[in-house]
Amino acid sequence: MTPIGNLKPTIKIYDTTLRDGTQGEGVSLSADDKVKIALRLDKMGFHYIEGGWPGSNPKDMEFFDRIKKHQLKNAVITAFGSTCRPGVEPGQDANLKCLLDSGVKLATIFGKSWDFHVTKALNTTLEENLRMVEESVAFLKGNGLRVFFDAEHFFDGFKANEEYALAVLRAAVLGGAEAVILCDTNGGSMPFEIQQAVEQVAAELPGVELGIHAHNDSEMAVANSIMAVQAGVTQVQGTVNGLGERCGNANLCSIVPNLALKLGYTTIPRDNLSFLTELSRFVYEITNLNPVANQPFVGESAFAHKGGIHVSALMKEPGTYEHMDPASVGNVRRVLMSELSGLSNLLYKYKGLNLDKTSPEGRKVLEQLKKMEHKGYQFEAAEGSLELMLRKAMNGYREPFQLQSMRLILEVREQQPIHSEAVIKMRVGEEIVHTAAEGNGPVNALDNALRKALETIYPEVAALRLLDYKVRVLEEKAGTEAQVRVLIETGNGKETWGTVGVSTNIIEASWQALADSMAYGLLGEK
Structure with missing residues (x-):
């Protein structure tokens, strides 16, 4: 798409996958994992990468030590922390000292902007909280760091006590904050509320760089972030794939293409957008999470x-x-x-x-x-079986093999694993092959016997690898008499394909899927 106009500001992308993203359920990253993701984010052209909270755990401090060994080309590494504690001078606060020890050039600290949190969570006065914000920012600034201020719970605070929420922002600016980030920490704000608040803050603090940090508890994090940009913020914080605590953070995999391709803003380099799906899947892999198939833009089902x-x-x-x-x-x-x-x-x-x-x-x-x-077959993940069906319906397809008989032997031996053996008789090309093989269970024995029979004529079968095997019961109330569907994924090092079998007999269903997997792998061969 053609960008809309040339006067729009560049929107800086601030990634917090390595900090806020790791607070999501089931997400745990080693220091090495975090370095790998940071390097990929830098390659993509992200402007800021929040590495973690050095005052909270040794692993985050290890990350900051490791990342120093790499020369980043695009991103600035930031460290996250809080303001000093009530009644404590910044120079005596352990958390702020850890930010200095991390070796970063830019720190992002958060402070309370909701009076309810100040009095109930911090158990201090509104005046003391303003001191904590201003002096903490000034302390870090005085020690040579650039400072961003995250106004935690800003939008809730703005609705509850507008005057005080704005006073917190002014305190951060007086302390020397380079940017003020407005946080929808509970994730409950609506886009129109975000717009009204951001427009008023921009009017109250002319010339101050503003950012947005939205959570997704109302499924509004992406919409709220985009609305905030339209209202005047120039920094967007979020995570890859929307990882984060509770319902997650604003998803940068949706925000970046919406801003760049739909609204014409400059974000990361335009050419790098074509690697966005790859980035999404890379982060899923490193975090050991299953990709969300219907995730917009980058999901497998998105198109x-x-x-x-x-x-x-x-x-x-x-x-x-x-x-x-x-x-x-x-x-x-x-x-x-x-x-x-x-x-x-x-x-x-x-x-x-x-x-x-x-x-x-x-x-x-x-x-x-x-x-x-x-009858229970499913071909969305079994395109190999579908193509074979189509080829069989057309003239000229010659099946590479045909099963003539099959026998399975399961032997229970005292205090030993069940012994499994498969005996099959097949026509392979013009030959009749009669062979047997053992295996770790009946399906593995069948697989081994099939391969053994085929390799005499088709040596390329040795390169075919069974990558995944899934069984789905189709009629749960039928118990052990139920139909089952077997899905098999096979690969040859160059491509992968799925095949399917359905039967009330799990062995028969497995054979159907196994036979199709080999037949599809031999397409174009002998």
């Missing part, structure tokens, strides 16, 4: 299309059902196959198979697909 009418329109013009080009954020368009699919889905997805709208093979497969999904 996935299932309905036949949608795909038919997409083939004519992508803009009919996509708000932007997926490639602009490094994502890809996906067309899914299911009982909701139309012939357009097949035409789009399998362009190389010479199908057209009059193709009887395509319509035959589509009807078969709908019947099979009614």
Whole structure:
């Protein structure tokens, strides 16, 4: 998209994944993990990276020691902390000393801006809190640090006692704060409230750089951050993938493309936006969390299309059902196959198979697909099985092997694991292969026997690796008589593919998925 106008200010992106993001449930990062993420954020062109709270734990201090060894090209590393405690001079406060010891050039400290918190949480006076804010900022400033001030609970404080909330901001500015960040700490504010407050703060503090730090407890963090920018802030704080305490922080993977591609602001370098999806998945991997498939912009399903009418329109013009080009954020368009699919889905997805709208093979497969999904099959994650089905419906496909018989032997031996052995007889090419193999369980034994039979004719089978095996019970109330669906993911080092099997017999379902996984891996081979 073309940026709207040339007079808009650059919006500085402040990432707090390494600090606020780690407060999310299930998120734990080592110092080494934090360095890896910081280097990736710097490469993306983020302006500020909050490394942690050096006064809170040794791991964060270790990060600050390690990151010094790296020459960052774009980002400034910041350390996080609080103002001095009530009744304590800044020079005597251990937390502020740790900020100095971290070796950073920029510190971000937070202070209370809600009178309710001052009197109840800090158990001090409103006047003492103003002293703590001003003197803490001045102390760090006097020791050579740049200082940002996070006005904690600002929007709640502004609604409760507007005069005092503004007085806290003025105290930070008097102390020498370079920027004042307005925090929606409880995440309960609405966009119109954010707009009104930011506009008033901008009028009260002309020339002061303002920022926004929003939490997502009302599902408004992204909207509130964008509204704050529209109202005058020039710094946006958030986390990659919206990680953070409770419902998370403002999601920078949504904020950055909205600001840059929708509203025409300058944020990180425009060319780097095409690596946004890669960044999202990298952080999910490092934090050991499953990616959110329907996450806007960067999720696997963000540009996935299932309905036949949608795909038919997409083939004519992508803009009919996509708000932007997926490639602009490094994502890809996906067309899914299911009982909701139309012939357009097949035409789009399998362009190389010479199908057209009059193709009887395509319509035959589509009807078969709908019947099979009614029985419990699912092809959204089993595109390998779907392509094989389509090829079988067309002339010229030669199956690489055919099962003639299969026998499984399970032997229980006293005080030993159950012994599993599979015996199979197959036609492989023009040969009949009769072989057996043991395994760690019946499915592994089947897999080993299948490979053993195929490798005599197809040595390339050795490169195929089973990457994932999932079993889903389809009729929970049927107990052990229920149908099960087996999904298998296989890879060859270059690509991965999914296959599926369904049966009331878990071995039969596993065989269907295993056989398809090997057959798909041999496409284009002998």
